[in-house]
Amino acid sequence: MSRAFEPPPGRQVFSRSFTPSASDIDANGHVNNVVYLGWAQDLAIAHWDSAAAPDESQALAWVALRHEVDYRRALLPGETALGRTWVSETAQGPRFDRFVRIDGPDGAMCAQVRTVWCLIDKATGRPRRVPAELIARFG
Secondary structure (H helix, E strand, C coil): CCCCCCCCCCCCCEEEEECCCHHHECCCCCECHHHHHHHHHHHHHHHHHHHCCHHHHHHEEEEEEEEEEEECCCCCCCCCEEEEEEEEEEEECCEEEEEEEEECCCCCEEEEEEEEEEEEECCCCEECCCCHHHHHHHC
């Protein structure tokens, strides 16, 4: 199991709360593991939408290349989770790592996700190098 993610000092962190619906609860009586991955994606999209300029949103898109999820604590019905996300300090060409941590109301980690995203030029459908100014804005 991976060490618990924490944003490096000084990194910008985007957050939002998640309250599970009845359909998010599985046969074991807690939030289904797949729901955490959906929340991680929702968090990443909301983070992009909050910081991207309108022309960037029209011209660029992100696609997930890889998700790596660690589950630690069950989130139970009626509990609200806090999701936090931040991105790596550097990109590798068109690839950018994103980290997500979802904590229960007690502050204990429920799940964490490391994803690798690829920046796509919408006009061509091809990968595009992540510009330095975009890295700086999310840092």
